[in-house]
Amino acid sequence: MQTKRAIFASRVLPYWLLAPQLAVTLVFFLWPAAQAVRQSFLREDAFGLKTSFVWLENYTRLFHDPNYLNSLKVTVVFAASVTLLSVALGLLFALAVDRMIASSRLYTTLLVWPYAVAPAVAGVLWWFMFNPTLGVIPYVLEGLGYDWNHLLSPTDAMILVVAASTWKQISYNFLFFVAGLQAIPRALGEAAAIDGAGPVKRFFSITFPLLSPTTFFLMVVNTVYAMFDTFPVIHATTEGNPAQSTNILVYKVYVDGFLGLNLGSSAAQSVVLMAIVIALTVIQFRYIERRVEY
C-alpha cells in the first residue's frame, strides 16, 4: 500500500481519527457479517427454542435446493442482461455525444439525470408503463398481437425488471464512457483517418481498445449494481414472481430471512453473497491500484 514519504509522529492521534469510522464499521458491518457467518452454521427448531450446531448443513442444503439453484440462474441471466444492455447503450450514447460539438453539453445534461432517480421509483414508473390492464406498452403490444402479462409470464416479468434496472443505469455508464473518450488523444484518430481508416475501423482498432480499462471497470460495477442495488426494483415491481422467475439472490435472502424466518438458510445465503461481493471488490481493487501507480 502506498504511503507518504513524510509522516507525522503521533502514537495516539491516528486511533482517535479512525475511531468513529471503525466504530460504525464494526457495529453495523463487521459484527452483523460475523453474526451471519455464525448463524449459517446453526439450525433452529420450528419454535426457535433450541439451536444446534450443524456444520455445513445449511450450505449443502442450499446447493441442493432447486429454488436456490433457480435463483442463482435467474441472477446470472438478470445481471448479465442488465450489465450488457446498460454498458452497450451507455457506450452508444457516449460515442454519439463525442461526435457533437455545440450540442454535447445539452445532450449530456438531458441524459444524465436518471442517475438521480431511486431504483424503487424507476421500478414503479416501469411497472405503471407495463401494467397489463392500463399500461401503454401492453396496449401497443396487444395491437401487434402480443398478450403482455408480467403477472403470469416469467419472460415478461424478467423483461420488465431488466428494462427498469437498465434504464436507471445507462446514465452512469454514459458518463464514464464520455470521460473515457475525452481522455483519448484526438491525434490518434486523425492519424488513422489520414491513413484511410473509416469510422468503424477506427472504433474497433483505436477507440475500443483504449476504452478497455473503462469498459472493464464498468463491467464490474454494473455486475455489483445488478446483483445487489436492484433489490428495490424487484421489491417495488414483481416481488420475485411469477413462479420465482425474478427472485434474484439478494431478494431471496430478504424473503427467506424476514418473511420465511428461515434464519440459518438466509444467513448461509448472506455469506455466499458476501463472498461474491468481496471477490468482486478484490478484482476492482487490483484495478484501482494499477491505475494509481502509472
Add this chain to the structure above:
Amino acid sequence: MVENRPLLTLAAHLVLIGGLVLVVFPVWLAFVASTHGPAAFMAAPVPLLPGPDLVKNYGALIASGVSTSGAPPIGLMLWNSLAMALMISIGKIAISVPSAFAIVYFRFPFRMLAFWAIFITLMLPVEVRIVPTFKVVADLGMLNSYAGLAVPLIASATATFLFRQFFLTVPDELMEAARVDGAGPMKFFRDILLPLSRTNIAALFVILFIYGWNQYIWPLLITTDPGYYTIVMGIKRMVDVADARPQWHLVMATAILAMLPPVVVVVAMQRLFVRGLVETEK
C-alpha cells in the same frame, strides 16, 4: 471531429434523440398521470397528454396525504427523506475524512488491519447482510428513529478511499513546510488539507446526498411508525393498498415529488456531480 461525415452526424443525432425518448418517456407518463383524476385510470390506455387536475392532486398530497393507505402528508415524508439524506451524506464525510487522514499521514501498529477492516466493506451493501444488521439496530433500540435510519448507512469505504487517493496526490512538500513552521498534525489538517479538499468534499456530497435520498429497503424495514416514513419507501406503501386498485394519479404525483429533489441536485450541480462520480469510482 476528425472528418466531415454528415450522415454519421445525423445518425448520431438520431441515436441521441432515441436515447432521450427512452429516458424521458416513463417520467413523462408519470407526470401526465399525476395531472388526471382517478377516472382516467379505469381503462387502457392511460392518457398521454396532461389533464386538468395537477393542482388538485398535488394539493391533496400536500394537505392530507393518502389516508387510505396510511401514508402521512407528503411534506412530512419529504422532510424525513431530507433529514436522512443530509445525515447520511454529512455523516459519511465527517467520519471518512479523518480516517483517510490517519491512514495516509501516520504510521502506527494495526494500520493495515484498520485499512482492511474499512476496505472490506467497500462494496458490501446493506441488502446482503440485512437480517443481522436489522437485529443489531433493533437491539440498540434504534427502530423508528432518525439515528436508525441514518447511522447504519454512514460507514462506507467509498468516501474514505476517495480521500485517501486525493491525499496521496497532495505534495509532501506542503506537509514538510507546515512541519518546519511548527504546525502539528491537526493544524495541518484543518488549515491546509481541508481547504484543499473542498471541491472533493462538495462533489462527494452531491453523490452521497442522492445515495441517501434514494434509500429504500432500509427505511422500509426499520420504520413502522408513519411519522418516520421517507418518500421513496412511502410510494411502495401507497401501491400496496389492500383489496383496491392503487390510486395511480396520487402514486405518480408522489413518484414525481420523490425524484424531483435529487434530479434537481444533479442538473443544477452537474459539473460537481460528474466530478464526484468519476472520482469516487476511479
